[in-house]
Amino acid sequence: MERGRASSPDLSYLVIQGFPLDRNFCPDENIELSMKGRIRTKEVCPICGGDFKQTLHGLWCEKCKTKPNRYFIDLGKYRGKRIRIYSDTNGAPLDSYARAHRLLETIRHELDTGTFNPKDYIKRELRAFWFEERLNDWITVKEKEVEQGAIAPSYLRELKRYADRYLLSFFARTDDVREINEAKINLFLRSLPDHLSPKTRKNILMALRAFLSFLERDGWLSAIPRFPKVEVPEPSWSWIDEETQEMILRNMREKFIPIFFFMMRHGVRPGEAMALKWKDVDLEKETVVVRRTFSNRQLREWTKTRKIRILPLHSETVRWMKKQENRFPESFVFQRNEKGEPFYDRALRKEWVRATTPLGLDIRLYDGTRHSFASQAVNRGDSLNLVQKALGHTTASTTQRYAHVDVSALKKLIEPGEKVVPLEKKRKRKTKEEGNEGN
Structure with a gap:
């Protein structure tokens, strides 16, 4: 061997010790590897979430002592295309480092002899189950x-x-x-x-x-495995009163006020308010038909529960509607610009945050409009049946979740205002003279 020329280290002892030899792994990073291909994985450690590192044992997480369940061979660029191989010629997945290493050696031999064909490593029957x-x-x-x-x-x-x-x-x-x-x-x-x-x-x-x-x-599985149960605590609903809602409205830009007022006073969902058209409004009877909604900027000709409901209009909403021009049947009632385009969910949420943040309020749009409408109605003494019809709920149990009794309402039940017997008798305070007589 010539002096001054570095030779490749002999790693054959790893095979004797039972470790598969990956010629791409070399402790000396300065040595250029001549063999093509690397064994890799897309998985991460299931315990710590870290990447698997190349070691003398193959791919391994030194911290948690875990290894991947699936491997693939990355050949890099081959005839201008990135080649990654996930199974052998029989369609068997690379479920161990040893299997992947044996396949890599076979592929390297095929590359040297010019017989390599990537299509040989994809079995159609197995691919259908990917x-x-x-x-x-x-x-x-x-x-x-x-x-x-x-x-x-x-x-x-x-x-x-x-x-x-x-x-x-x-x-x-x-x-x-x-x-x-x-x-x-x-x-x-x-x-x-x-x-x-x-x-x-x-x-x-x-x-x-x-x-x-x-x-x-569809017949791809014979049975569904058992799933773990995830406990979800009951949501902590929040709501605001009408006075707080009015403060929010005064803090909004003018074009947003009508649609937010409509949501607050009629209990409709944001998508239902955005989708409202003039053909749904009857100003003579002062009613509105809620029949459609927006979902992800797509207009749907039905509501979330697929129920059509008729609601009476608030007098202030009627007054505003009568002032509007160009009430064409197919036009949207609440428009965000002169082109007649409807509002979208993102714009409403941004305006809600813009109006509530200066007031120190931390409440979601849905809770501050629809949910607050239901809570206010129950606190006024309205029946849950009426609230259910207004909200369009299919079951009374759903309405029950929205109903919150105000503490002040409970206070009237506990202390209606009549005179009560004191729990302690008032003691007569002794005068100075009475005290001296006792001595």
Whole structure:
């Protein structure tokens, strides 16, 4: 061997010790590796959430002593395309580092002999069960359901967000959906970020369950694994009185006041107020028909509960409506500009924050309008049945959650104002003379 020329270190002893030899791993970073391809994984440590590092044992988390469940081979650029291989020629997934290493050695030999063909490593029968393949199919079905009006666009938006941010970040693209079991679902639940609320964690888990139910219905799964139960505490509802609402309205820009006043005094959802058209208004009878809503900027010809309800109009709203010009049947009642375009949810929320922040109020738009409408009605003594009809709830139990009895109302029950017997007798105060007589 020539002097001054560095030779590649002999790592064959690793094979003797039982460790698979990855020629890409070398303790000396200055040595250029001639062999193509690396063994990698998309997973992270299920305990600490850190990346798996290349060690003499393969991919490994030194801190938690864990290893990935799935691997893939990254060949980098091959004939101008990025090549990643997730299974062998029989379609078997790379479920161990040793299997991945053996396949990498085979591929390197094929590259040297010019016989390598990436298509040999994708088995169509197995690909049909890939997690990403089936998930994309499910999302496509949900998109069609939105077009048919079966589900709301906002619900589809949440499903896509859960899929991209949580499902695909945990389940590998080539995971076989048939291998999803109770243990893996529990591991997925524990992998969710700690900052998520219990309700959000439950919603994400229910999205996964809905996906697996879809697979079972279409015959991809024989049964759905058992899901863990996520306890969600009762929400702490908040509401404000009419006086506080008036303070908020005075703090708003003029074009926003009519639609917010309408939501506050009629208990409609923001999407229902935005979707209101002049053909729904009867100024002679002073009534309005709530029949449609906006969801994710898409106009839907039905409400959330698919129920049409007729509401009486507040006298101040009637006065404002009669002053409006160009009341064409298909025009929106509440318009954000001269073009007649409707308000959108984001603009309403921004204006709500803009008006409530200077007042020191920390309350959501929904709670400050619709929920406050219901709470105020109950505190005035209105029946839950009337409140249910106004809100358009399908069940009385839903209305019950919105009903809060004011403490001042309870005070009248406890202390209606009549005279009561004192709990302690008043003692007569002794005079100075009476005290001296006692001595």
